[in-house]
Amino acid sequence: MLKIPDNQVAGHRALDGKLGPLIDDSGRFYKPLQKNERGSKEVAFYTSFYSNTRIPNHIRRFFPLFHGTQMLEASDGSGLHPHLVLQDVVSGRVNPSIMDVKIGSRTWYPQATDKYIEKCLKKDRETTSSQLGFRISGLQIFRNKESGFWKPEKRGVLSYTAMEVRLVLRKFVSSNIDPELISELDCSYASAVYGGSSGILAQLLDLKAWFEDQTIFHFNSCSILMMYDKEALFRGKKLKADIKLIDFAHVIDGEGVIDHNFLGGLCSLIKFISEILTNLDNNTK
Amino acid sequence: MLKIPDNQVAGHRALDGKLGPLIDDSGRFYKPLQKNERGSKEVAFYTSFYSNTRIPNHIRRFFPLFHGTQMLEASDGSGLHPHLVLQDVVSGRVNPSIMDVKIGSRTWYPQATDKYIEKCLKKDRETTSSQLGFRISGLQIFRNKESGFWKPEKRGVLSYTAMEVRLVLRKFVSSNIDPELISELDCSYASAVYGGSSGILAQLLDLKAWFEDQTIFHFNSCSILMMYDKEALFRGKKLKADIKLIDFAHVIDGEGVIDHNFLGGLCSLIKFISEILTNLDNNTK
Numbered sequence: 001m002l003k004i005p006d007n008q009v010a011g012h013r014a015l016d017g018k019l020g021p022l023i024d025d026s027g028r029f030y031k032p033l034q035k036n037e038r039g040s041k042e043v044a045f046y047t048s049f050y051s052n053t054r055i056p057n058h059i060r061r062f063f064p065l066f067h068g069t070q071m072l073e074a075s076d077g078s079g080l081h082p083h084l085v086l087q088d089v090v091s092g093r094v095n096p097s098i099m100d101v102k103i104g105s106r107t108w109y110p111q112a113t114d115k116y117i118e119k120c121l122k123k124d125r126e127t128t129s130s131q132l133g134f135r136i137s138g139l140q141i142f143r144n145k146e147s148g149f150w151k152p153e154k155r156g157v158l159s160y161t162a163m164e165v166r167l168v169l170r171k172f173v174s175s176n177i178d179p180e181l182i183s184e185l186d187c188s189y190a191s192a193v194y195g196g197s198s199g200i201l202a203q204l205l206d207l208k209a210w211f212e213d214q215t216i217f218h219f220n221s222c223s224i225l226m227m228y229d230k231e232a233l234f235r236g237k238k239l240k241a242d243i244k245l246i247d248f249a250h251v252i253d254g255e256g257v258i259d260h261n262f263l264g265g266l267c268s269l270i271k272f273i274s275e276i277l278t279n280l281d282n283n284t285k
Numbered sequence: 286m287l288k289i290p291d292n293q294v295a296g297h298r299a300l301d302g303k304l305g306p307l308i309d310d311s312g313r314f315y316k317p318l319q320k321n322e323r324g325s326k327e328v329a330f331y332t333s334f335y336s337n338t339r340i341p342n343h344i345r346r347f348f349p350l351f352h353g354t355q356m357l358e359a360s361d362g363s364g365l366h367p368h369l370v371l372q373d374v375v376s377g378r379v380n381p382s383i384m385d386v387k388i389g390s391r392t393w394y395p396q397a398t399d400k401y402i403e404k405c406l407k408k409d410r411e412t413t414s415s416q417l418g419f420r421i422s423g424l425q426i427f428r429n430k431e432s433g434f435w436k437p438e439k440r441g442v443l444s445y446t447a448m449e450v451r452l453v454l455r456k457f458v459s460s461n462i463d464p465e466l467i468s469e470l471d472c473s474y475a476s477a478v479y480g481g482s483s484g485i486l487a488q489l490l491d492l493k494a495w496f497e498d499q500t501i502f503h504f505n506s507c508s509i510l511m512m513y514d515k516e517a518l519f520r521g522k523k524l525k526a527d528i529k530l531i532d533f534a535h536v537i538d539g540e541g542v543i544d545h546n547f548l549g550g551l552c553s554l555i556k557f558i559s560e561i562l563t564n565l566d567n568n569t570k
Contacts, residue, residue, distance in 0.1 A: 105391070105545055105546060106390070121406075125395060131542065132545075133546075166541075212555075212556070215556070255447065256447070256451075257447065258552060260417075260550055261418075263552055264545030264549030264552075267545055267548055268542060268543050270497075271497070271498070271500070271543045
């Protein structure tokens with residue numbers, strides 16, 4: 001049985017009879033192929049990525065598994081439509097907190113059409129992409145059983161200022177995020193989520209080291225999903241935070257050059273997260 | 286006695302009655318303040334940079350020394366004009382080989398005017414800036430006493446493709462660069478110039494580490510000068526290669542964010558130079 005994913009924070013959604021991704025109970029994510037060659041480009045990327053032996057396993061773990069394509073009844077009722085069959089990266093998590101961060105100060109690339117470049121440039125300048133090297137595309141933060149998720153509207157998220165981005169990256173790992181609370185965000189999950197040898201910062205640094213060297217792909221307009229769930233903590237287990245790269249409709253051949261646009265934005269995100277951990281250290285001294 | 290510098294490879298030159306920089310015999314470089322606030326912005330940058338105690342000495346060495354401003358007779362005969370008084374970074378070098386590399390996939394910045402952004406974007410796309418994260422703005426390579434310098438024309442340099450950039454970075458450290466030679470470039474100075482613990486690659490890596498952390502300045506449209514002279518080698522001494530950052534008319538406040546645009550381009554240049562050294566190692570194995 002296919003259903004609409006609950007935990008999608010950005011991108012097209014299969015609601016109100018629109019075309020969007022579906023999931024099943026076995027942990028698979030069915031993403032309709034996008035029109036205008038984008039769909040076929042994304043299939044080509046997954047095929048090329050998983051057949052490339054130069055990509056180390058510690059990097060592959062940051063990408064959704066790929067199970068090919070499949071014709072499925074589209075969520076908009078338009079009949080059979082080709083879908084990418086991917087790993088549902090949030091499958092198995094209970095009430096996950098998720099943030100979608102689109103990396104790169106530019107989402108366009110020299111090979112694109114003038115019209116596409118103009119559209120992207122406008123959006124990059126209207127959001128934080130140009131200034132910060134990344135923008136937040138969407139997020140949800142689980143508060144507790146009673147109040148459920150905090151999930152700000154897309155329009156509000158895209159209009160974040162640099163200051164608001166800084167704040168929401170702290171909010172993402174705080175327990176006192178209710179709007180009526182006027183105390184400072186406590187960042188009580190920061191060390192567990194961002195810190196440590198297997199936390200999000202460590203994973204971003206692994207990714208960075210690869211991007212300093214790899215010249216195979218340029219990941220235009222891709223996102224890093226950051227996610228964790230508190231359920232483990234409640235059960236006395238170790239909290240597990242993960243990053244995954246998603247959205248590869250604009251990946252192009254690196255042609256022997258590093259992806260300086262993704263790398264620059266990634267380093268900027270790393271700096272933002274490092275500062276949260278540094279402030280934590282300073283406060284507990 | 287002021288004179289026109291011999292070793293300028295890019296930017297406005299004080300030739301044919303135009304306004305341009307001058308040097309003296311004591312190792313100082315007099316740069317006329319540019320119009321449209323650019324001049325005053327560059328003065329403001331030098332003042333701010335040298336009064337900022339957070340900038341470590343191993344980073345300061347990459348910048349020209351600053352001795353204030355001075356009213357001088359302009360090189361275009363237009364009368365007294367304010368000049369920046371800087372260290373002449375090539376002073377003391379005999380027949381230096383020099384390359385000016387403008388860093389960043391974009392030379393514009395969000396705070397600039399639409400007109401300026403449009404102009405820069407066009408040039409970034411016409412040159413290698415968008416694609417490689419940097420472009421070569423000018424260069425000269427000293428061959429020998431008989432044939433003197435090879436100094437390609439500005440227009441040709443700005444129209445380099447990615448492949449030509451790769452080639453000229455090898456040519457910069459080769460001894461067999463005469464156009465009539467059809468043998469492969471020998472890269473015979475590559476280890477001495479790019480390699481080693483004090484070579485250009487090591488300096489670029491020092492700079493990179495700083496850029497991963499510093500959020501004080503954004504260096505829009507700045508260049509890295511790479512330079513060395515073979516004279517030392519002829520005299521049996523160790524060849525000394527250096528990098529210097531120049532051109533700060535578009536530096537803006539970092540506002541707590543790293544300069545992801547400069548950093549990305551710098552990492553791309555580092556990768557190009559690393560590859561030359563790696564190929565060298567492979568060839569001698």
